[in-house]
Amino acid sequence: MQTVLSEEFIGTAEGEKAKEVIANCVHCGFCNATCPTYQILGDELDGPRGRIYLMKEMFEGKPVSEITQQHLDRCLTCRACETTCPSGVKYSELVDVGRRVMERKVERPLTERVKRWGLKEMVARPAVFSRAAAVGYTLKPLLPQSLKELLPDRPAKGRAEPTRTHARIMLVLDGCVQPSLTPQTNSAAIRVLDALGITLKRVPRAGCCGAVRHHLNDLEGAKTDARRNIDAWWPFIQSDQAEAIVSTASGCGVQLEHYADLLADDPDYAEKAQKIAGLSLDISLILQNELLAVDARTLPQTSSPLKIAVQEPCSFQHALRNKASISALLTRFGHTPVPVRDGHLCCGSAGTYSVLQPELSEQLRTNKIEALQVSSPDMIVTANVGCYGHLAAKAPIPIKHWIEVVDDIFSESETGASLQKLEA
Ligand code: SF4
Ligand code: SF4
Structure with missing residues (x-):
């Protein structure tokens, strides 16, 4: 699609970026098929093609309103549309500049501004967040359900970290x-x-x-x-x-x-x-790379094989396009990854989305937990702390980061065939 930039955006980095991305879109709509918000809301303007069109209009100088902003706010930035798009449209680069321009053009209500400021100042500061989380854990029994769900169960005290160092x-x-x-x-x-x-x-x-x-x-x-x-x-x-x-x-x-x-x-x-x-x-x-140097016959195997549902976060599969397979890694240690439904769809965590868009986020979480359990797994694993916290609040079966599962196997092996011997 061709964008005729308004005077305001001609020659600006934001305008030129938008024009460049939109130029690749042929308006085919394939991306709508894998967009979580389009699937739930069924509104063209809550799918990638519609959002691209809204941003094109904005960069062409058409008026924007809080309704336009809401359609962009509802986007999870999950990037499933990028994986699907046959024309290689870099939607995330467009929505990145589009949202910033929208933020300047449409002032949010005070309560919304305060909420966003609070998220930035609390979540993004580890020292502040850790104090807030400590208070939250102490008061957890008294908190309303919506706040309780933001705090996964307090982690059990783990095994000691090694003190030796390597070259x-x-x-x-x-x-x-x-x-x-x-x-x-x-x-x-x-x-x-x-x-x-x-x-x-x-x-x-x-x-x-x-x-x-x-x-x-x-x-x-x-x-x-x-x-x-x-x-x-x-x-x-x-x-x-x-x-x-x-x-x-x-x-x-x-x-x-x-x-x-x-x-x-x-x-x-x-x-x-x-x-x-x-x-x-x-x-x-x-x-994955390090295991290439290990004799496969000597890899430790789990003593308790589990059926594991792997939740590949959007950031893992759509943004990083990660070439390592968590399922393949777990298989090498004796676990059995099982099929999940709609693995490409977001769980609804999406950074601060669960706080800013609670209803949609909740629906996506419910769908995801159901989809992860279609093969009756014993456990769910993920690769991102946000997805972990979001799913753990409602999942009826245990959930871990997959590296913790590998760590459990390595620690078992220390009592039998030690990994040092395996590496030799
Ligand atoms: S699939 Fe790609 S080219 Fe087609 S409408 Fe979506 S973004 Fe545009
Ligand atoms: S990033 Fe995700 S939610 Fe946003 S338009 Fe693309 S598929 Fe839909």
């Missing part, structure tokens, strides 16, 4: 909410990589990846988060001490990959951001 070092992103809600995930990743001869190092100065602020249209805030993380990691990268930046939350992994674009115009950070983005890897890819 091979990778850095792990702790992120903003994960240290409070699921600290067991990074502990598991640290133990698994330790068994494979890699030290996975935390760098305390690094914090939120910036996705929370980015998704709430605070681009400058997201850049500040990115610069802080780069500053924290750079000494290890510059000196070639660390070979990768590992994320155990696929949503954060997407943002890390985006650092190069985010800071492309920053003369002090553009090069560093590109390097960091290139070194960023999801833990699934690391494990």
Whole structure:
């Protein structure tokens, strides 16, 4: 589709980006078939094609209203439409600039502005979030159901993290909410990589990846988060001490990959951001690669094989287009991944979506939990802290990050055939 930019947008980065993305759309509507909000609401304007059209009109100078904004707000940014689109339309790049322009043009009611500000200032600050989560856990029995659901059960105290160090070092992103809600995930990743001869190092100065602020249209805030993380990691990268930046939350992994674009115009950070983005890897890819060097016959096998439903987060399958298969990894350790229905559809967590669009989010969660259980699994696994918390609040069966399942197997093997022997 051709966009005739209004005077306001001619020659601007936002206008040119919108024009470039929209030009690839042939208006075929294939994307509607896999859009979660279109499936629920059945309104063309709540599907990708309709949203693209709304943004085209905005960039052409047509008036926009809170109704237009609502159609964009209802988008999960799940990117299922990008996976489906035969023309390679980069919808997420369009909705990114479209939402920012919309934010300037349509003022939100005060309550909405306060809610969004609160999310940015609380969720994206690990120290603040951890204090709030501690209070939340203490008061959990007294909280209304809607707030209780935002706090998954308090994690059990996990096994100790290794103290030895290896010559091979990778850095792990702790992120903003994960240290409070699921600290067991990074502990598991640290133990698994330790068994494979890699030290996975935390760098305390690094914090939120910036996705929370980015998704709430605070681009400058997201850049500040990115610069802080780069500053924290750079000494290890510059000196070639660390070979990768590992994320155990696929949503954060997407943002890390985006650092190069985010800071492309920053003369002090553009090069560093590109390097960091290139070194960023999801833990699934690391494990898949490392296992290539292990004799398959010596891999530890679970003593309690389970039927496992794998929930591949949207960030994992549609944004990162991750080449590692969680199902294949779990199969190698003796578990049985089982078929799930509509695996391409979002669970409704989507960053802060569950707070900002509670009704739609709830419906998507109900659908997802049902779809994950069609093969009567014993357990659900995921690859992102947001999906974990969202699903764990209602799932009737246990849910874990998949790396915790691998960690359980590795820890069992230490009492029998130790992994050190397996590696030899
Ligand atoms: S599938 Fe792609 S080309 Fe077709 S309408 Fe959707 S975004 Fe446009
Ligand atoms: S990102 Fe997801 S919710 Fe948004 S238009 Fe695309 S498929 Fe629909």
